[in-house]
Amino acid sequence: MNAPLRGYSLGFIQSMLTDESGRASGWFQDLELRSAFQPTFSLPQKHAMGFEASLRAVDPKGNPVSPETLFGPVQNYAETAMLDMLSTTIHVRNFFSRRPSHGVLFINLHPEVFLDFDNSAGFLTSLFGHYEVAPHKVMIDIPGSLLEHERLDDAITCYRSIGCLIAVDDFGVDNANLDSLWRATPAIVKIDRSVIADAMKRERTRRSLPRAVSLLHEMGTLVLMEGLESKDQAMLAIDVDADFGSGYFFGPHVDGVTEFSEPHDLLNNLWTSYRQQHASLRPDERVTRVSLENETLHSSQASGLRKASPADIARYREQRHPYLAAIQNLAAKVRSGATLESSSDAFLGLEGASRCFLLDDSGRNIGADIFSASPPARQSADFYSVVSVDKSDWSRRDFFRRAINEPEVVQATRQYCSLTGYLHCVTFSMATKAKNGKPVVICGDVDWSTHARTR
Known part of the structure; x- marks a missing residue:
C-alpha cells in the first residue's frame, strides 16, 4: 500500500529525503529539515520510556528557522500537509532505524492535518508498513485546543483503528472542562509547562495540582509533566504524583537517539532529595480526593467518580x-x-x-x-x-x-x-x-x- 495524502504518496515524500551516515534529513523549498528528540522519563522507574520528536529547520546560511515560521497561518493546505508528512517521515525513519523497538515515539501533527484523518491515517499506515514500525509504539499528540472540535471523536477513532496511541498536549488546570477529555480517553495527558511554572509561584496552583493529577488517574489516563527545567520543578512533579516527566532538567534534545545515555546519577539523586525534603509533606490520597464542588476542573462525568x-x-x-x-x-x-x-x-x-x-x-x-x-x-x-x-x-x-x-x-x-x-x-x-x-x-x-x- 502506498496511500497518497492529497496527491502526495509515500514514495514522493521519500524522494525529498537524503541520508548521511544513517541519519535522514529532508528538503523543503531551500530549507534542510532534521530531527531532534527529547526523552520522556518514567519517574518511578527512573528511566526513559520514549522520545518526543521535534523538527529542526535551517536555511542555506545555516540559520535556524522556527516551527512557527514553517507552520504559520495555513494559506495552502496541500503544502502544509506535505511538510507535516515529510517531517513525520524523517522522525519515524530516524527513530525506529536507530533505536530499540521498545521505545515510544511522540509525534505532533498540524491540527488541520490531524483532522484530515482519512488521508493522514492512510499515509501513516503506509509509513509504518514501510519501516516495519509497530503502530502502538507511536503516540500522536492532540493539541488541547482541539478538545472541543466536532470532528475530534471521529479523528481519534480513526487513528486508534490503525494502532496509534493518543496523548493530549498542552493541558491546563484552571477552568479545564474534563468532559471533552473524558470522551477523548487519551493514554497520556501532558500538563502544560506553564502550569508547573505557575505552581512554583502560586500556592493555589500548587494545591490544585495533586487533586488534578489524582482525578486524571481516576479518569483512566496517565500524566506527563512537561517543561521541567530545575530540580525543584522535577521534585514537584514527583510530589504531585505525575507518572512521567520531560524537560531540560534531564538534559538537552539529542540529534539522534543513539547519542542518548540514561542520566542514572541525576535521577537517583533527584529521588534521594525528594525523599529527604518532600515525602513527609505530601498529602495522602484522602486529601487529594476532596470535593469537586469548588474545583476549577469541571466535568459532569468526573464528578460521578467521587460519588x-x-x-x-x-x-x-x-x-x-x-x-x-x-x-x-x-x-x-x-x-x-x-x-x-x-x-x-x-x-x-x-x-x-x-x-x-x-x-x-x-x-x-x-x-x-x-x-x-x-x-x-x-x-x-x-x-x-x-x-x-x-x-x-x-x-x-x-x-x-x-x-x-x-x-x-x-x-x-x-x-x-x-x-x-x-x-x-x-x-x-x-x-x-x-x-x-x-x-x-x-x-x-x-x-x-x-x-x-x-x-
Whole structure:
C-alpha cells in the first residue's frame, strides 16, 4: 500500500529525503529539515520510556528557522500537509532505524492535518508498513485546543483503528472542562509547562495540582509533566504524583537517539532529595480526593467518580475481603522466610489479580515482580514493561505511604490508571517485617474492571 495524502504518496515524500551516515534529513523549498528528540522519563522507574520528536529547520546560511515560521497561518493546505508528512517521515525513519523497538515515539501533527484523518491515517499506515514500525509504539499528540472540535471523536477513532496511541498536549488546570477529555480517553495527558511554572509561584496552583493529577488517574489516563527545567520543578512533579516527566532538567534534545545515555546519577539523586525534603509533606490520597464542588476542573462525568451510594460502598467492602485475606496470608509467609514468588499463587489466582511486588521501607523494589500466568486483558498501553528496570521507586505512591504509616494493616487504593495498562487498578498493600527483621511492603495489583464499577 502506498496511500497518497492529497496527491502526495509515500514514495514522493521519500524522494525529498537524503541520508548521511544513517541519519535522514529532508528538503523543503531551500530549507534542510532534521530531527531532534527529547526523552520522556518514567519517574518511578527512573528511566526513559520514549522520545518526543521535534523538527529542526535551517536555511542555506545555516540559520535556524522556527516551527512557527514553517507552520504559520495555513494559506495552502496541500503544502502544509506535505511538510507535516515529510517531517513525520524523517522522525519515524530516524527513530525506529536507530533505536530499540521498545521505545515510544511522540509525534505532533498540524491540527488541520490531524483532522484530515482519512488521508493522514492512510499515509501513516503506509509509513509504518514501510519501516516495519509497530503502530502502538507511536503516540500522536492532540493539541488541547482541539478538545472541543466536532470532528475530534471521529479523528481519534480513526487513528486508534490503525494502532496509534493518543496523548493530549498542552493541558491546563484552571477552568479545564474534563468532559471533552473524558470522551477523548487519551493514554497520556501532558500538563502544560506553564502550569508547573505557575505552581512554583502560586500556592493555589500548587494545591490544585495533586487533586488534578489524582482525578486524571481516576479518569483512566496517565500524566506527563512537561517543561521541567530545575530540580525543584522535577521534585514537584514527583510530589504531585505525575507518572512521567520531560524537560531540560534531564538534559538537552539529542540529534539522534543513539547519542542518548540514561542520566542514572541525576535521577537517583533527584529521588534521594525528594525523599529527604518532600515525602513527609505530601498529602495522602484522602486529601487529594476532596470535593469537586469548588474545583476549577469541571466535568459532569468526573464528578460521578467521587460519588457512591451506601449500597455501592457495602458491595465494594464485601468484594475486597478475599484480596485483604490473601495479602495477609502472603505477609505471614514472607514473615516466615518464604519468597514472594512461592507465596503469591493464592493472591494471583483471584479474579482480576495481575501482579505482586515487594518494596523496602524506602519504597524501592526488592527483586522481580511476580505476574499472573493468566492476567486480565489490558485496556491501555503497558508502559511499565517498556522500561526493564528492577530499582523503581514507589515512595510517593499512596499504597506505599499508607502501608508504611500503618504496619500490619492491609490498605487498598481507589481505582486509578496504572503504568501496567489497567485503567481501573486497585493496589492492595501491607507493611510487615521479613524474617530478617527488615521492614517490607507487600503489594498486589487488581484490575477492578472485572468487578462492579464502584470507585
